[in-house]
Amino acid sequence: MPQTLSTSDMVTPGSLGPPLTEPTDGEQARQPLLDGAPSSASLETLIQHLVPTADYYPEKAYIFTFLLSSRLFIEPRELLARVCHLCIEQQQLDKPVLDKARVRKFGPKLLQLLAEWTETFPRDFQEESAIGHLKDVVGRIAPCDEAYRKRMHQLLQALHQRLAALGQGPEGLVGTDKPISYRTKPPASIHRELLGICSDPYTLAQQLTHVELERLRHIGPEEFVQAFVNKDPLAGTKTCFSDKTNNLEAYVKWFNRLCYLVATEICMPAKKKQRAQVIEFFIDVARECFNIGNFNSLMAIISGMNMSPVSRLKKTWAKVKTAKFFILEHQMDPTGNFCNYRTALRGAAHRSLTAHSSREKKFLELAKQVGEFITWKQVECPFKQDPSITHYLYTAPIFSEDGLYLASYESESPENQTEKERWKSLRSSILGKT
Numbered sequence: 129m130p131q132t133l134s135t136s137d138m139v140t141p142g143s144l145g146p147p148l149t150e151p152t153d154g155e156q157a158r159q160p161l162l163d164g165a166p167s168s169a170s171l172e173t174l175i176q177h178l179v180p181t182a183d184y185y186p187e188k189a190y191i192f193t194f195l196l197s198s199r200l201f202i203e204p205r206e207l208l209a210r211v212c213h214l215c216i217e218q219q220q221l222d223k224p225v226l227d228k229a230r231v232r233k234f235g236p237k238l239l240q241l242l243a244e245w246t247e248t249f250p251r252d253f254q255e256e257s258a259i260g261h262l263k264d265v266v267g268r269i270a271p272c273d274e275a276y277r278k279r280m281h282q283l284l285q286a287l288h289q290r291l292a293a294l295g296q297g298p299e300g301l302v303g304t305d306k307p308i309s310y311r312t313k314p315p316a317s318i319h320r321e322l323l324g325i326c327s328d329p330y331t332l333a334q335q336l337t338h339v340e341l342e343r344l345r346h347i348g349p350e351e352f353v354q355a356f357v358n359k360d361p362l363a364g365t366k367t368c369f370s371d372k373t374n375n376l377e378a379y380v381k382w383f384n385r386l387c388y389l390v391a392t393e394i395c396m397p398a399k400k401k402q403r404a405q406v407i408e409f410f411i412d413v414a415r416e417c418f419n420i421g422n423f424n425s426l427m428a429i430i431s432g433m434n435m436s437p438v439s440r441l442k443k444t445w446a447k448v449k450t451a452k453f454f455i456l457e458h459q460m461d462p463t464g465n466f467c468n469y470r471t472a473l474r475g476a477a478h479r480s481l482t483a484h485s486s487r488e489k490k491f492l493e494l495a496k497q498v499g500e501f502i503t504w505k506q507v508e509c510p511f512k513q514d515p516s517i518t519h520y521l522y523t524a525p526i527f528s529e530d531g532l533y534l535a536s537y538e539s540e541s542p543e544n545q546t547e548k549e550r551w552k553s554l555r556s557s558i559l560g561k562t
Contacts, residue, residue: 171201179214180237182230191244195252199353204252208245212265221268231272238269239279246283250290251348259284294346294375322393322406322524326517329409333416334511335518336386336425341509343379351376383428388526390432394441395527395535403539404447407433411453418456430456437529437536440547444540530554 178186178194198207216222219234242262246253253259262280270277326332351373390410397403410429417426432438433453439445527535537551 171198174198175207175210176214178241179211179218180234180241181218182233182237185237185240188244191241192248195245195249196349196353199350204249204350205255205258208252208258208261211241212261215265216268219269221265226269226272228272231269235269235273235276238265239276239283242266242280243283246287247290249348249350250287250294251350253287254291294348322520323409325520326514327409329412330416331514332413332517333420333422333425335514335521336413336417337420337422337511338509338513339382339518339521340422340424343375343382346375347379348375383424385526386425386428386521387432387435388532389521389524390429391435391438391532392524392526392535394433394438394444395532395539398539400441400444400447400539403441403444407438407444407448411448411450411456414456415452426456435532437532440536440543441540530557 266280414429
């Protein structure tokens with residue numbers, strides 16, 4: 129595990145506050161991390177920069193950036209233990225007699241740091257040992273001001289509420305969203321089920337937004353970093369998920385489910401006029417998602433309509449007014465690192481407030497992006513929820529990829545030898561026919 133990091137990996141010089149002062153009252157010396165900083169800093173120095181004193185409190189930007197990215201190098205529980213140890217050591221909180229004047233200047237800063245940490249990264253405190261560290265360090269300053277103990281009680285109450293809320297995730301799809309095979313031709317009426325529940329594109333876009341925000345609310349910012357830790361760049365098939373990223377995994381699975389749901393709804397109807405009607409409906413839903421600023425559902429809907437079993441339905445698409453679809457596709461064009469999408473996203477972020485990176489700045493840029501994500505997840509959905517629609521979105525059967533292909537071939541016959549061979553193979557494996 130690397131113990132020496134470039135300061136430019138962790139902070140941008142001059143952006144996170146004034147240089148640290150010389151040690152006072154026996155405090156350990158600190159290396160400056162900003163203007164005039166050395167070319168590298170040890171992990172211990174960076175931890176020191178996080179620890180408040182009677183006369184110093186770290187910049188908020190540094191706190192978030194370091195707490196987010198440090199987990200690449202040290203477990204949060206170990207970091208907390210080291211921070212608490214440094215606080216006790218530097219403020220001499222293990223002495224029989226405390227310097228009350230000094231502790232009264234230090235105490236509020238310590239409690240502020242713990243409050244920011246527990247509020248932003250509550251999962252770092254799921255283990256009882258982490259709570260023990262908090263109680264221990266605050267218990268040492270409590271004799272100087274009884275208000276510290278009361279503040280800690282409030283902090284722990286808020287922490288338990290956050291952890292309880294995170295434990296009550298939405299009806300997840302992890303392990304339950306298994307696509308079904310295409311065994312028999314579905315009845316012609318089944319494609320009407322979604323339109324029967326919700327025939328208004330704007331209403332469906334609203335309900336999709338409910339689902340998106342509910343799922344976002346449960347994703348911890350640390351899950352993005354943890355996904356990087358789990359991903360082996362040399363093993364393309366290795367998952368980036370673990371028990372520490374289960375909410376992020378559920379969100380990815382929701383995206384995939386919506387893609388397959390869109391494709392399933394399009395491929396099921398027996399008549400091309402009906403299939404074209406479903407396609408046009410989803411185009412309108414995607415447009416409303418764009419107008420709302422729900423870009424994740426927009427991307428999933430477009431991805432579903434671009435799946436091969438759907439895109440090959442040429443006779444069906446010939447009956448669709450595709451101008452609006454091409455406009456939406458342009459917005460989601462991956463060219464230039466999704467330049468059009470990112471521009472639209474910035475515009476949506478600006479509207480929500482009013483109704484370039486390089487290797488040297490990688491952690492600060494990561495913190496910036498995740499910070500924007502936190503802002504998005506705190507948005508409250510302004511639309512009334514319709515349980516019947518969201519229930520359908522979560523539970524409606526979806527075809528597997530092979531099932532989609534077979535439904536597509538049943539709707540519009542294979543056009544070339546490759547498709548004919550695949551159709552024959554699918555019928556043999558899925559339908560049990562020779």
